[in-house]
Amino acid sequence: MSMRKTLLAAVSALGLLASPWALADKTYTLRLAETWGPNSGLLGDAPRNMASMAEEMSNGRLKIRIDSSNKHKAPFGIFDMVRNGQYDMGHTASYYYKGTIPNAMYFTTVPFGMIAPEMYAWFYHDDGMELMQKVYEPFGLLSFPGGNTSNQMGGWFRKEINSLEDMKGLKMRIPGFAGEVMSEVGVAVTSLPPGELYTALERNTIDAVEWVGPALDLQMGFHQIAKYYYSGWQEPNAEVQFLINKKAWDKLPADLQAILRVSMRTAAYDMYIQSTHESGVAWEKMKQEYPDVTHKVFPPEVVHALRETTNRLLDEFAEKDELAREIITSQREYLEQVRPWTNISDKAYLNSVAND
Amino acid sequence: MSMRKTLLAAVSALGLLASPWALADKTYTLRLAETWGPNSGLLGDAPRNMASMAEEMSNGRLKIRIDSSNKHKAPFGIFDMVRNGQYDMGHTASYYYKGTIPNAMYFTTVPFGMIAPEMYAWFYHDDGMELMQKVYEPFGLLSFPGGNTSNQMGGWFRKEINSLEDMKGLKMRIPGFAGEVMSEVGVAVTSLPPGELYTALERNTIDAVEWVGPALDLQMGFHQIAKYYYSGWQEPNAEVQFLINKKAWDKLPADLQAILRVSMRTAAYDMYIQSTHESGVAWEKMKQEYPDVTHKVFPPEVVHALRETTNRLLDEFAEKDELAREIITSQREYLEQVRPWTNISDKAYLNSVAND
Numbered sequence: 001m002s003m004r005k006t007l008l009a010a011v012s013a014l015g016l017l018a019s020p021w022a023l024a025d026k027t028y029t030l031r032l033a034e035t036w037g038p039n040s041g042l043l044g045d046a047p048r049n050m051a052s053m054a055e056e057m058s059n060g061r062l063k064i065r066i067d068s069s070n071k072h073k074a075p076f077g078i079f080d081m082v083r084n085g086q087y088d089m090g091h092t093a094s095y096y097y098k099g100t101i102p103n104a105m106y107f108t109t110v111p112f113g114m115i116a117p118e119m120y121a122w123f124y125h126d127d128g129m130e131l132m133q134k135v136y137e138p139f140g141l142l143s144f145p146g147g148n149t150s151n152q153m154g155g156w157f158r159k160e161i162n163s164l165e166d167m168k169g170l171k172m173r174i175p176g177f178a179g180e181v182m183s184e185v186g187v188a189v190t191s192l193p194p195g196e197l198y199t200a201l202e203r204n205t206i207d208a209v210e211w212v213g214p215a216l217d218l219q220m221g222f223h224q225i226a227k228y229y230y231s232g233w234q235e236p237n238a239e240v241q242f243l244i245n246k247k248a249w250d251k252l253p254a255d256l257q258a259i260l261r262v263s264m265r266t267a268a269y270d271m272y273i274q275s276t277h278e279s280g281v282a283w284e285k286m287k288q289e290y291p292d293v294t295h296k297v298f299p300p301e302v303v304h305a306l307r308e309t310t311n312r313l314l315d316e317f318a319e320k321d322e323l324a325r326e327i328i329t330s331q332r333e334y335l336e337q338v339r340p341w342t343n344i345s346d347k348a349y350l351n352s353v354a355n356d
Numbered sequence: 357m358s359m360r361k362t363l364l365a366a367v368s369a370l371g372l373l374a375s376p377w378a379l380a381d382k383t384y385t386l387r388l389a390e391t392w393g394p395n396s397g398l399l400g401d402a403p404r405n406m407a408s409m410a411e412e413m414s415n416g417r418l419k420i421r422i423d424s425s426n427k428h429k430a431p432f433g434i435f436d437m438v439r440n441g442q443y444d445m446g447h448t449a450s451y452y453y454k455g456t457i458p459n460a461m462y463f464t465t466v467p468f469g470m471i472a473p474e475m476y477a478w479f480y481h482d483d484g485m486e487l488m489q490k491v492y493e494p495f496g497l498l499s500f501p502g503g504n505t506s507n508q509m510g511g512w513f514r515k516e517i518n519s520l521e522d523m524k525g526l527k528m529r530i531p532g533f534a535g536e537v538m539s540e541v542g543v544a545v546t547s548l549p550p551g552e553l554y555t556a557l558e559r560n561t562i563d564a565v566e567w568v569g570p571a572l573d574l575q576m577g578f579h580q581i582a583k584y585y586y587s588g589w590q591e592p593n594a595e596v597q598f599l600i601n602k603k604a605w606d607k608l609p610a611d612l613q614a615i616l617r618v619s620m621r622t623a624a625y626d627m628y629i630q631s632t633h634e635s636g637v638a639w640e641k642m643k644q645e646y647p648d649v650t651h652k653v654f655p656p657e658v659v660h661a662l663r664e665t666t667n668r669l670l671d672e673f674a675e676k677d678e679l680a681r682e683i684i685t686s687q688r689e690y691l692e693q694v695r696p697w698t699n700i701s702d703k704a705y706l707n708s709v710a711n712d
Contacts, residue, residue, distance in 0.1 A: 053618050057413055059611035112709060115702050116473070117506070117632045124626070125633035150473070151701035214697065231704035255415035259615075262409050262622055269625040270480070276473045277481035279701070280694035287696075295700045303708050338636035340643075341570065344651045345507035345635070346471050347706040348587035352659050353468060354699060 028252060029063045032089040033082070035075045035096065038068040041216055042274045043240065046147035047091040050242070050267035054259050062256045064089065078243065083139050088248035091146055093240045094132075095176060102317070103135045106327045107143070109152075109235040111178055111310040113331060116148045116237040116272050118338045123239075127330045134323065142249055144264045146240040147271025150279065154230035154298065155210035156222040158201070161230070164301045173197060174210040177313075178234035184309045185302075194220075201225055210234070214286060215278035223286045223293050231297045233306055239268070384608060385419045388445040389438070391431045391452065394424040397572055398630045399596065402503035403447040406598070406623035413615045418608075420445065434599065439495050444604035447502055449596045450488075451532060458673070459491045462683045463499070465508075465591040467534055467666040469687060472504045472593040472628050474694045479595075483686045490679065498605055500620045502596040503627025506635065510586035510654065511566035512578040514557070517586070520657045529553060530566040533669075534590035540665045541658075550576075557581055566590070570642060571634035579642045579649050587653045589662055595624070 032051070036043045051064035067087070069075040078090035079097045095108035107128075114122060122128040123145055136143040155174065161167060168186035179189045192200055200206045202225045209226070211217045223229070242264045249257065286293050298306075318325040388407070392399045407420035423443070425431040434446035435453045451464035463484075470478060478484040479501055492499040511530065517523060524542035535545045548556055556562045558581045565582070567573045579585065598620045605613065642649050654662075674681040 053614070056614040057611060057618060059609075115705065117629060120629045121633040121636070124629055151705055153701070213701065229700070231700055231708065233705070233708065236702075236705050253415075255413060258409070258412040262413060262618060266618055266622045266625070269622070273473060273476045273480055276694065276697070277477035280477070280697040283697045283700070284693050295704075297704050297708055300708075300711065303712050307709070307712055337640050338632065341632070341636040341639045342706065343710060344585070344587055344639070345509070345569065346592075347703065347710065348651075348653050349471065349507055349589070349592050350698065350703040351707070352587065352589065352653055352656075353663070354703070355656065356659050356663055 030088040032066045033072045033087040034091040046271040050263045053263040057259045082243045090243040107132045109238040111234045119237045122334045140246045142244040144242045145268040146242040147268045149238045150275045152232045152235035154232040156226035157208040157228040158226045171206045172208040181309045185305045214282035218282040228296045386444040388422045389428045389443040390447040402627040406619045409619040418612045438599045446599035463488045465594040467590045475593045478690045496602045498600040500598045501624040502598040503624045505594045506631045508588045508591035509569045510588040512582035513564040513584040514582045527562045528564040537665045541661045570638035574638040584652045
């Protein structure tokens, strides 16, 4: 070692190198656990895209090893495993942890909330990142946007919905906060493991199922047995998440932190664009192979009831918890500012060409 | 130098360093010329954001020095200056060079074409990047997406447009391909330097002016004198551009190429999100300070005429040039695949909540 140290000192004295760690050429390997299984399409592509950018940009000094759920066996335990240092990083969705931290939910999506570009604008140009950090800091974690599924569909229905009355008693698989809202308007919300959904829908054990959107619904095959594909209300965007253990982060030199931060940011945007692409491809394929498949929008009275219920529940959350109030208010105020712009730009344009 | 060489060889032999260039700690400085002046808001922020990511991630090994148009005096000469090596890089817009390379136009925007996420999907998941490279390669240049303004507005009008007849003889400032289309439907298209537009509009020398969108229109002040703000048709997204001289690119080691590529990609996405944010802020401000300002959409017959004219002109371009045909066909086919998805997701959602 003394030979090595002497050389390092000599080289350093000659000003040939920018910083000691560059000389040491230290390689950092971070272990990442993802919620998803090994073949999960765009959800699994996001952390791999991130890892490959980080490795290439760092010339191999930063490596990220990814374990899928078949390896770690805890798809919804990512938060805990990264928190306790079993893994350095995670790729998951914030709203899976609302049992432990109720305020985690708002950083994935909120019914009747923002679409993807609006949500990114809230994160990066309004209070989004700061509020998310406020929620995760007490657990020794950093959280970053991890990819957007884009606007999610309202689900596959075997029967057409013509009124609010048609929703009463409807047996539907729809999890999370959206399920709570549906339940409030009279839907019989059921929870079934993903592997049983197709058969349940086929045998009329359930009448409807909400999954994601064409890109991820295609392989589930619901379009083969349910004719009506409804536009969504419950996840107008859904941003998944990179979690990082703060201690693991602090050990990285500044340039590798920058490389990691930019790789995550780019992989998140990239997933949004990949979802846009694959949704287009999959929706075309569904319609070609099953020409009976029909796009529908919920009747105005259904939309109205779901929206009123959503707002009532959000008001209740805001009343009970100070930080919840801060987040909900920030998102509502931001939406009020950005949506008029979305309406006079993309919405007006898409309508004008669709009607021509 | 022999002392240095000896040391390098010794350190290298000890396997302390990953690659020779890391040892040499060579710093690369690229000179970038931008079309924009020094205070150009989000357009100028994009290359600066890119440069700062690249410098941070490379730990100072990659520096990008930016010259604005007040320095190089050639806002629309970026293509030539990067081509001939006077600058290594440029930040500009592809359609400014349609005089020299007519096929450059399609990589910025096309009237009645794609919105921003659709355009990125075409670049990154369809033929976009490959076709763009086909256009720029003969000039020894690489071209990358450089930031999106998001959907641009149709312009500020002093009088309401109620029919196609109202467009005839209307004196309007609208440049480029959109100006050609406008001229075909009877508009008297005028070209005036930006500095004269406000006064011309105020004195009725012109009746209408197209600029960008709220974020960049605000400082122009048109909303103080023209009441009607029309939704657009001519630039449903506009992607500006990073240009790189191929020889300068080839001199960079692989990790710095990766850092540069990812920095450009992220800065492009970031500009789109910044524009979304700033447009929301600026549009709210305009309406608050000038409550008479009213959003309008062109009547269906105007939209129809503009669209037919656009398609006729594109057909003509496609007939005259093989590569133009390839690009136009690729964009049309891609739009046909992706737009149905946009319609059942964001469009359906935005309409359903706007009507509630």
